[in-house]
Amino acid sequence: MSSFFREVLWTRLKRNRMAMAGALIVFAMFCFAMLAPVSGRDPGAIDIVHRLQPPSLDYPLGTDDLGRDVLARILYGARISLLVGFVAVGIATFIGILLGALAGFYGRWIDSLIMRFVDIMLCFPSFFLILAVIAFLEPSIWNIMIIIGLTSWMGVARLVRAEFLSLRERDFVVAARAIGARDTRIIFRHILPNAMSPVLVSATLGIAGAILTESALSFLGIGVQPPTPSWGNMLIAGKQTLGTAWWLSVFPGLAILFTVLGYNLLGEGIRDAMDPRIKD
Amino acid sequence: MPILLSVENLHKAFKVSAKRPGAPKLRLKAVDGVSFEIEAGETLGLVGESGCGKSTVGKLLLRLIEPDDGIIRFADKSVTGMPKRELTALRRDMQMIFQDPFSSLNPRMRVGEIIGEPLVVHDLVNGKDPRNQVLTLMDKVGLSAEHYDRYPHEFSGGQRQRIGIARTLAVQPRLVVADEPVSALDLSIQAQIVNLLKDLQEEFGLTYLFISHDLGVIEHVCDRVAVMYLGRIVEIASAEDLYDRPRHPYTEALMNAVPVPDPNRHRQKQVLSGEIPSPIDPPTGCHFHPRCPYAKDICQKEYPVLSEQLPGHKAACHFSAEVGDFRTTINQDSTGG
Numbered sequence: 279m280s281s282f283f284r285e286v287l288w289t290r291l292k293r294n295r296m297a298m299a300g301a302l303i304v305f306a307m308f309c310f311a312m313l314a315p316v317s318g319r320d321p322g323a324i325d326i327v328h329r330l331q332p333p334s335l336d337y338p339l340g341t342d343d344l345g346r347d348v349l350a351r352i353l354y355g356a357r358i359s360l361l362v363g364f365v366a367v368g369i370a371t372f373i374g375i376l377l378g379a380l381a382g383f384y385g386r387w388i389d390s391l392i393m394r395f396v397d398i399m400l401c402f403p404s405f406f407l408i409l410a411v412i413a414f415l416e417p418s419i420w421n422i423m424i425i426i427g428l429t430s431w432m433g434v435a436r437l438v439r440a441e442f443l444s445l446r447e448r449d450f451v452v453a454a455r456a457i458g459a460r461d462t463r464i465i466f467r468h469i470l471p472n473a474m475s476p477v478l479v480s481a482t483l484g485i486a487g488a489i490l491t492e493s494a495l496s497f498l499g500i501g502v503q504p505p506t507p508s509w510g511n512m513l514i515a516g517k518q519t520l521g522t523a524w525w526l527s528v529f530p531g532l533a534i535l536f537t538v539l540g541y542n543l544l545g546e547g548i549r550d551a552m553d554p555r556i557k558d
Numbered sequence: 559m560p561i562l563l564s565v566e567n568l569h570k571a572f573k574v575s576a577k578r579p580g581a582p583k584l585r586l587k588a589v590d591g592v593s594f595e596i597e598a599g600e601t602l603g604l605v606g607e608s609g610c611g612k613s614t615v616g617k618l619l620l621r622l623i624e625p626d627d628g629i630i631r632f633a634d635k636s637v638t639g640m641p642k643r644e645l646t647a648l649r650r651d652m653q654m655i656f657q658d659p660f661s662s663l664n665p666r667m668r669v670g671e672i673i674g675e676p677l678v679v680h681d682l683v684n685g686k687d688p689r690n691q692v693l694t695l696m697d698k699v700g701l702s703a704e705h706y707d708r709y710p711h712e713f714s715g716g717q718r719q720r721i722g723i724a725r726t727l728a729v730q731p732r733l734v735v736a737d738e739p740v741s742a743l744d745l746s747i748q749a750q751i752v753n754l755l756k757d758l759q760e761e762f763g764l765t766y767l768f769i770s771h772d773l774g775v776i777e778h779v780c781d782r783v784a785v786m787y788l789g790r791i792v793e794i795a796s797a798e799d800l801y802d803r804p805r806h807p808y809t810e811a812l813m814n815a816v817p818v819p820d821p822n823r824h825r826q827k828q829v830l831s832g833e834i835p836s837p838i839d840p841p842t843g844c845h846f847h848p849r850c851p852y853a854k855d856i857c858q859k860e861y862p863v864l865s866e867q868l869p870g871h872k873a874a875c876h877f878s879a880e881v882g883d884f885r886t887t888i889n890q891d892s893t894g895g
Contacts (some may be wrong), residue, residue: 449662456620457676457725458649467675471666 290551297547308539311356319350330523340525342515348525351507352533357535358508362423362492363485369427370488371481373436375470381435382442382466393439396432404429408495417500418496426488434480441473477554482545486538493534509534559597562765563619563733568592568628570614586838588614590789592628593864596733601759601766603797605773605779605812607834611789612769613657616735619767620652621645632733650680653731655817657738659718663710669696669721670706677730695724698761699754717749720754727758731786733769742773752779773816777801785809788837788845791864795871805873807850844876852877 291297325345333340339348381392408425415421445451446469454468494511495501504511509530516526570589577716588611600752604612617623619630621637637648640871656662663672673695673866674688684691699720710718718737726734736755740748752775758764770776776783777797784794785808793806804810832849835841841848847857864874875881 296684448666449656449658452617452622453654453656453662453722453725454664454675455622455680456649456654457729458646459675459679463679467667468664 287551291547294547296543298541300540303536304544307537310353311360314353319347321350321354339529342526355507355509359489363489365423366426366488367481367484370382370431371434373431375438378438382439396435399432399435412500418504423479426491437476445469445472479545479549486541559599561595562598563596564631566593566629569626584838587789592791594784598765600781601768603776603783604769605776606786610786612786613737616737616769650729651731652733653726655726655736655739658742659715662722669708673724681693699724712713713745719751733765788840793873799871805867805878806875807852807881808846810881
């Protein structure tokens with residue numbers, strides 16, 4: 279990234295308290311996921327004697343119906359959420375950039391073809407598409423990441439296409455052509471680095487969306503399969519005992535809430551920081 | 559001097575989207591039968607109001623835009639007939655300097671990368687790193703070595719234009735199309751850049767097509783001048799002849815519009831009336847007739863051919879012999895000193 283990017287973006291972002299709060303949450307979640315093994319707690323250790331314990335010093339977030347430590351399960355669940363968020367968004371961003379760049383750069387029939395395909399993809403309610411696909415495939419975490427990625431690239435493609443359409447007319451792109459640069463060089467060296475800002479915002483917000491989708495799928499029992507802990511399947515596991523053991527659903531619920539909030543605040547902060555209409 | 563570039567009957571029309579659905583598509587004739595030649599080592603100026611098609615001509619020469627019709631020959635090779643993949647070789651011989659020094663440099667690339675890119679693209683790098691070659695180029699255009707790792711936004715307009723010029727020179731071109739290279743700059747910087755361009759021309763034996771709307775700059779830089787109006791060349795002559803005795807009413811009007819910075823000189827202004835007509839629907843006959851003080855009936859019906867009025871001086875006007883009657887007369891103020 280260029281110095282322009284670092285300086286302007288960072289100084290503006292620092293001044294935005296909500297964005298910094300979001301960044302803090304995101305950073306904290308990273309730390310939790312990283313440090314999960316360091317906590318020395320085993321998310322899978324069954325301890326029937328200490329089942330359905332309310333939050334205490336030994337078990338800060340209580341235990342579930344098999345006596346497993348809820349804190350440990352939330353920490354390990356953070357790894358799943360992060361993994362799903364980043365891999366799914368990575369896939370979506372890659373496809374979106376590729377198709378958006380082709381459509382925006384070459385225009386004409388290539389553009390029409392790709393954008394009609396985008397329209398078709400947008401016709402499907404993506405959650406039901408995911409449900410349908412999962413019904414045929416094994417509901418594993420990798421399948422889920424791939425499917426979320428394959429059904430959420432359309433927004434990125436539209437963004438990238440719009441950026442390419444305006445950037446390809448700019449003088450520095452014409453200058454690159456005049457120099458004799460090939461299309462691939464113009465696309466990757468000249469246009470794409472200048473088109474990345476909205477993609478970064480979209481990816482940050484997309485991570486929140488992907489985490490939500492994964493939680494929803496796990497909640498419905500077709501996402502991450504127990505005993506692997508995920509916030510979504512913890513939420514559903516606590517449903518039956520909501521009246522007596524509230525901690526089983528409330529803590530994973532809060533984890534989802536704050537994580538999604540964190541990414542959304544950060545994403546919107548980056549968007550504001552990059553808006554040239556907002557002056558320092 | 560041998561002829562380096564010749565252009566014959568160049569045409570380019572852009573499709574304009576219809577105002578309402580179903581309406582016939584309109585065509586904007588940006589370049590409408592332009593012909594000229596440039597000798598090796600000379601500077602040909604291309605003047606005209608904004609929107610007259612002069613920048614389009616520049617881009618057509620480099621085939622940055624595809625012409626609809628016409629022949630461009632560069633050093634006895636047909637540019638217009640060249641397949642697209644052979645254009646790379648052409649890019650070494652013909653280069654372009656852009657008007658806006660703020661949009662013509664990639665904001666995400668360092669100065670060294672920008673200037674070195676043509677070397678990389680054309681495989682002209684000696685050894686591994688183009689650094690030394692780039693530093694030599696930077697020195698030629700008056701940039702110092704410490705600018706190598708900076709980004710374009712850290713520079714002023716004049717310095718940015720120097721970066722653009724260094725990039726142009728990297729491939730050692732023979733012809734440089736300078737598209738309003740100083741129009742976006744402060745007056746004091748304009749002179750520096752113009753002088754730099756002249757120095758470089760001498761040093762590297764460059765040939766320039768110098769596009770501008772500023773008659774003052776053109777007179778200072780150019781050996782010959784072509785005047786464009788609504789997609790056509792209306793007059794072409796050596797700078798000396800043109801400024802001395804314009805043979806087309808439009809050229810005359812342009813000259814009259816140049817301000818004279820002398821408070822003691824009062825002028826009877828003959829200012830052009832009316833707007834520049836739309837190139838989508840140009841006037842019949844001579845395009846200039848609605849604004850021309852010499853216009854007679856024939857001007858509405860027949861387009862005057864660009865023909866030689868004096869040796870080396872062509873104009874497209876039915877009454878070019880009369881042009882000069884409306885030349886601004888400069889009166890010495892009786893009370894002035």
